[in-house]
Amino acid sequence: MSTFIxxxxxxxEATVVAVTLGVVIYFGIASSAFFTxxxxxxxxxxxxxxxxxxxxxxxxxxxxxxxxxxxxxxxTSPWFMYLLWRAGLPLGWAIALSLFxxxxxxxxxxxxxxxxxxPSLIVxxxxxxxxxxxxxVESNAIQVNTPGAxxxxxxxxxxxxxxxxxxxxxxxxxGWIILKRTRFGLHIxxxxxxxxxxxxxxxxxxxxxxxxxxxxxxxxxxxxxxDAIRIQSMNPGNSGLDIVLPGIVAAVVxxxxxxxxxxxxxxxxxxxxxxxxxxxxxxxxxxxxxxFYLAEGVVIxxxxxxxxxxxxxxxRLRR
Numbered sequence: 001m002s003t004f005i006x007x008x009x010x011x012x013e014a015t016v017v018a019v020t021l022g023v024v025i026y027f028g029i030a031s032s033a034f035f036t037x038x039x040x041x042x043x044x045x046x047x048x049x050x051x052x053x054x055x056x057x058x059x060x061x062x063x064x065x066x067x068x069x070x071x072x073x074x075x076t077s078p079w080f081m082y083l084l085w086r087a088g089l090p091l092g093w094a095i096a097l098s099l100f101x102x103x104x105x106x107x108x109x110x111x112x113x114x115x116x117x118x119p120s121l122i123v124x125x126x127x128x129x130x131x132x133x134x135x136x137v138e139s140n141a142i143q144v145n146t147p148g149a150x151x152x153x154x155x156x157x158x159x160x161x162x163x164x165x166x167x168x169x170x171x172x173x174x175g176w177i178i179l180k181r182t183r184f185g186l187h188i189x190x191x192x193x194x195x196x197x198x199x200x201x202x203x204x205x206x207x208x209x210x211x212x213x214x215x216x217x218x219x220x221x222x223x224x225x226x227d228a229i230r231i232q233s234m235n236p237g238n239s240g241l242d243i244v245l246p247g248i249v250a251a252v253v254x255x256x257x258x259x260x261x262x263x264x265x266x267x268x269x270x271x272x273x274x275x276x277x278x279x280x281x282x283x284x285x286x287x288x289x290x291x292f293y294l295a296e297g298v299v300i301x302x303x304x305x306x307x308x309x310x311x312x313x314x315x316r317l318r319r
Contacts, residue, residue, distance in 0.1 A: 009158060016254050016267060019302075020274040027281030032105050034284055041161050043228070047276035048168035049074065052223040053247030054254070054268040055175040056216030061251055062179070062192040062258025063209055065120040069109060069127035070247065071222040072240025074133045077102050077221030078146060078228030079236070083243075085147045094147070095157070105131070107216030110210030128240050139236040145229045157229050164226045171219060176265040188212065193261030246275055 027034045032089055053070050060067045080098035080173050109127055113120045156163055179185040188200040191205045199205045252258060253274060254267030282292055 003012050004081050016270045016274055020270055020277065023274065023277050023281060027277065029286065031281070031284040039284070042282045043273075043276045044162070044165045046280070047272040048164040048242065049223050049227055050246045050250055050275060051168050051169050051269050051272040052219050053216075053271055054250035055172055055265050056219045056264040057244075057248050057251045058175070058265055058268050059179065059212040060120070060216055061248075062188050062260060062263035063212060064115065064195075065209065065212075066248070067109065067120065067124045068215050068241065068244055069124040070240075071107070071242065071244030072131040073217050074224035074227075074243050075103055075107055075234075075238055075240050077224045078234050079135050079138065081228075082144060082146060082234065091147050095225055095247065098225060099164075099218060102217045102221030103214050105221075106214035107210065107239065109217070110213035113213070114206045114209050116138040121193055130207060131265060132240060135236045139234075141236050143233060143235045143237075146234060147207055152241065156300055157226060161285045162183050164230060167226060167304040168223065171223075171264060172195060172269055174265065179263065179265055184208070184211075189261060189263075192263075247272075250275055277281050 033039055033074065053074060056070055057067060077098050080101050081091075081094045084094035084097055089097070105127065109120070109123050112118050112123045112260055177185075179188065187198070187203045187205075187208050190201070191208050197204055250271035251263070251268045252271075253269030254264055254269070279292075282295060287295060297315040
């Protein structure tokens with residue numbers, strides 16, 4: 001086996017890259033509208049939120065934890081912003097305080113998980129429903145328009161066609177640097193790979209976990225505000241689980257292990273592109289809504305099986 005092929009197999013992102021290229025080529029041939037500028041912008045805007053939430057989930061999954069509340073934080077943070085703005089605060093301060101509340105939500109998730117020894121699945125699922133109920137109570141289940149943002153501020157915070165995409169790219173780069181180029185990232189990987197060993201080596205494993213829960217809530221809340229300003233409306237009936245699950249799928253399809261100790265920000269971004277292209281492509285070629293989720297689930301399952309087999313092959317090659 002050539003050195004190039006061996007190296008490609010050992011890369012965790014190899015499978016999702018190949019599958020994504022395959023679906024891009026297929027839908028590009030199947031629909032003349034796929035490669036238009038408007039459609040590319042639509043796909044990019046869709047995958048921006050999935051990518052950021054998925055990147056945050058990478059930090060949590062590497063720790064062998066999970067955060068189901070990130071999707072609801074994504075939907076709740078614009079409501080915090082809206083209520084503060086309605087109370088008379090300038091929009092910039094409303095955004096800043098809303099993000100502070102998101103950090104507090106992450107802090108609560110982390111503290112309950114780490115110091116009270118409650119599984120993160122249960123903690124964050126409970127937080128999801130609590131935030132969902134809070135939004136319904138405060139909004140009376142009535143859809144509202146987001147505050148108007150104009151000028152450079154408005155363009156930077158969601159109105160511009162590419163603003164959320166550029167923010168997502170910047171956050172991805174920061175996430176990659178944190179995970180791969182800092183001591184904090186090394187501690188994250190060590191904690192997820194061997195919790196007891198990391199603790200005995202002096203890694204503050206509890207603080208590491210709490211910080212990661214705070215980071216994912218901050219990132220999810222921020223991209224939620226950007227999307228709300230871009231869309232210019234908020235529906236209190238939306239479910240956060242519909243937002244967070246694609247992010248988790250993007251992370252896992254991209255090569256992040258659910259068992260902890262291994263994760264890739266780049267693979268998550270490619271996984272999000274895969275999901276975005278898949279959904280957009282199905283819409284363009286006119287797949288019935290009754291078949292959409294079935295088709296999407298089958299393709300995702302195939303990608304996951306391929307990823308698992310490639311990981312096993314890479315392990316055999318290393319041995």
